[in-house]
Amino acid sequence: MGRTEKLARANAAVDHGVHTDPAALDELTDAATHESMDVGPDGAVAGYKAGRTLRLGVELRRQLKRRRTQLVLGLVALLPFILVIAFEIGEANPNRRTGGFVDLATASAPNFVVLALFVSGTFLLPMIVALFFGDTIASEASWSSLKYLLATPIPRHRVLRQKAIASAILSIIALVLLPLVALGVGVIWYGAGDAISPTGDAVAFSDSVLAIGLAIVYIVIQLAWVAGLAMLLSVLTDAPLGAVGGAVLVAIVSQILDQITALEDLRDYLPTHFSYAWMDLIATDIDWTRMANGALSATLYATVFALLAARRFARKDITS
Structure with a gap:
């Protein structure tokens, strides 16, 4: 007997006041439940595919509509103009050919971009990345919407993966937007000249x-x-500010420890030790050693943290 026929007989029995034994009622109720939900024999709802849940495009649009995302991208785009105003108010010499990166900032557009990346690399850029990644799971938990996402159902690994990809895309947009705007502003104000390194290379x-x-x-x-x-940190706490602030605090502490020369070679193991290795690119003879070490160090740290996050989120008791 099909589920539809069983459901019809159950309804008829109720309408006519017919008493049915509990086992039969359970069978009819089960048939009614499966009929209403269109559940297949394997227990899965017909048409359900985990790969269709929490689509990346939907998550990206939702994140781009958030005020914090708009403010971050706006601040990144505004920073080069703030730097130009600071140099215009000050006494910058556009013809300077010696000095540090700050002194050479107005020599050409490329130098201006280098300065923008240099001044933002200590705090702003790590904060932006920490904001996008630390606010992912923790914000859903603080809004008490995480449990509903998982009850949809969306597999836990997919929730974490999709939010991580969306956060990575937003972070890359911000990290690319800053030098692009700085380059355009630099060309307008300081011209498309040669990049001058502190060592005098052009x-x-x-x-x-x-x-x-x-x-x-x-x-x-x-x-x-x-x-x-x-x-x-985002999967360890339900407080987004705690996750973001914790990551930024670790970055700051690492930078402070990196300044302590008494640590000698131990500083090589700090995640921020090679943060500015990219500055070696502004030279006629590039040494790739520090950049290779920095990329390897960051990749190892990121892999360990990501695996720990996935393991913790897979076992976490979601109550909010």
Whole structure:
């Protein structure tokens, strides 16, 4: 007897006041439940596919509509203009050919981009990555919406993966937006001249733009450890600010320890020790050793943090 026929007989029995034994009622109720939910013999709802849940495009649109995302991207785009105003108010010499990266910032557009990346690398860029990754799972938990996502049902590993990918895309957008805007602003104010390194090397504009592109790639890879740590903290706490602040605090402490020369070779194991290795690209003779070490270190840290985050989230008791 089919489920539809069983359901019809159950309804008829109820309408006519017919008493049915409990076992039969359970069978009819089960048939009614399966009929209403269209559940297959394997227990899965017909048409359900885990791969169709929490689509990346939907998650990205939702994140882009959030005020914090818009403010972060707006701040990143505004920073180069703030730097230009600061140099215009001050007494910057556009013809300077010696000094540090700050002194050479107004020498050309590439130098201005280098300065923008240099001043934002200590706090702003790690904070942006920590914000996007640390706010993922923790914010859903703080809104008490995480349990509903998992009850949809969306597999836990997919929730974590989709949110991590969305956060990575937003972080890359921010990290690319800053040098792009800085390059455009620099060309307008300071011209498309050669990039001048503190050692006096002059790198052609086309070569310096390529070097800036490689520097962006390196910065994205190097900040992967911040992303992994922020994601781990995001699954450990229901407080988004705690996850974001914790990752930023670790980055700051690591930078402080890196300044202590008494630690000697131990500083090589700090995740921020090679943060500025990309500056070696602004030279005629590039040494790739520090960049290779920095990329390897960041990848190892990011992998460990990501695996711990996945393991913890898979076993976590979701109550909010």
